[in-house]
Amino acid sequence: MTDSAPLDVDLALLGGGGAASLLLAALDRHNVSDLRIAIVDPVRRRGQDRTWAFWGSPHPDLDPLLSASWQQVEVATPARRRVLDLTPLRYAMLRSGPVYDRAAEAEHRLRATRIVAPAEAVTDDGTRVMVRAGDGSVVRADWVLDSRPRPPARAGRTTWLQHFRGWWLEADRPVFDPARAVLMDFRTPQPPRGVSFGYVLPVSDRYALVEYTEFSPSLLTDAGYDTALAAYRDLLGLDPAGLRVREVENGVIPMTDALFPARPTPRVVRLGTSGGATRPSTGFTFSAMYRQADQVARALAAGRPPVPRAAYPRRHRWMDAVALRALDRGGVGGPEFFDRLFDRNPAERVLRFLDGVTTPAQEVAIMNSTRLLPMITATAGDAAHRLRDRLRPTRPAPAIPAAVVGGAPPMPPS
Structure with a gap:
């Protein structure tokens, strides 16, 4: 579509990351097949560009997509290492590729129209919403669900970032325990202001995600993350000569008590991090994103407005x-x-x-x-x-770093 008459739809999705992908799958799962849907996003998401981790009971919808899950996890400090039995819960890892693939299948079955361009202007007159895309397209929607990263309405009283880098390591011999994940390992050197920890999510005895995370006000340099990761690898007793880095993951997640307005205008609803799905004290996002998507789909299936409940009490x-x-x-x-x-x-x-x-x-x-x-x-x-x-007057909120991801890393915790 380019400069032409507006495309009239019932629902427009702005953004196509984790939150939008989960929503498309939920709409398909709840048989919401009679709506006209448009997706406005400059990128067609596919492949493994992020990893989510979450806990919960076995789940018939998510279990087929999981890369791994663990009934036991380890929490380590300099003083001791504690093994936790999560029964009746389990800790699970989900990579983005299967989520994007399922969303693409749902998009096809829902006969959604995709506009591969950014949404540049969104105007809500209280009756309908006009979305102008970067390619000149115009979408006129009854409702807009916006999952693009957005700053909070005003600066928080405390603003930190959860920032991390992970290496997917392949070993020449068995070195990982696939029955147990390392949830939080605080034996890493602690920053002057903040918290750091490492963790290990093994897929097999030779393949695992090894990650270094900080909760702090500012980011590290690329060299800083690599140095911290190498030190954590050595702390785990892993021989670099027998390891290969197959993939690298990076991310930044806001940790702030600032409010993210979930409904900035009458017919625009925000999802994901910009809709309050990120837990301020931990950065966890995935479970709340999944709940939001399911609630929106159930509402639409019942003919109600697509407005989910608050992500957290x-x-x-x-x-x-x-x-x-x-x-x-x-x-x-x-x-x-x-x-x-x-x-x-x-x-x-x-x-x-x-x-x-x-x-x-x-x-x-x-x-x-x-x-x-x-x-x-x-x-x-x-x-x-x-x-x-x-x-006092409203203080402007700081911009969210460009590297922000919509899902949490595998914890403590997108």
Whole structure:
């Protein structure tokens, strides 16, 4: 399409990454076949450009797509190494290729129109939404679902980044344990301001994703990530002479208590990170993205507006804000914080909390396992900061780095 009459559709999807791919699959799964759909994205997504990891019970929809899953995971600190049994949950790894392939099949069955160009202008008059694409195309939609990375409405009280680099390593001989993943390994050198850890997600005894992650306010250089990864490889006792780097993954995920408006205008709904799917305190995104996609598809199948519920309860966003503040101000150390969570709670409770699906009673138990004084100090500081925010003009939010991905890495945690 180029300069011509607008294309009239019921639903326009802006962006074609993880959130949009999950949505297309959900629409197909729920037999939403009577809608006119347009996809506006400059890239046709395919192949392995990212990895998601999440926990949950066996899932008939996702299980056929998984690269691996583990019933046991390891959490390590300089003092000890703890093996956690996740029963009845499991930790699972999903690469993007199968997700994109399923989305392409769904797109074909849904007879969606694809415009391979960026959406440059979106105008919502409250009745319909006009989308102008970079190739001159114009789409007129009843609803727009926008999964493109967008900045928050205003700067957060705390703004960190989860940034990481991973090597997919192939070994000459068996060196990995395919029955156990390393979830968080805090034996890595800790940055002056922030948290670092490594993890290992084995697909077989000779092939695994080995990754270095930081939670901190600023990014490293390429050389910095490679140096940290090489040091972590050596810490694991892996001989570089017997290893080959088959793929490299990079990513940046916002960790902030800033709000991402999920519905900026009446008929525009945001999904993925820009729609609040990223958990501020961990960077986890995939499970919330999947829930959003399923809720939107169910709503459309029932003839309701395609508006999902909030990705996380308000009380979880408050707890995340307090935790981020405590970490940022040095009230608690990251390794100690996560170590106490896993030490004083069943693994299932911690994982469900990090996924945003715990009950208030479970959350009280989680809070009681943290150091009391630093968290009280962070709570008081957060309350004072919120009051100041109400009394002063809106501060512009910082731009999200170009490397931001829509799904979380394999944790702690897109």
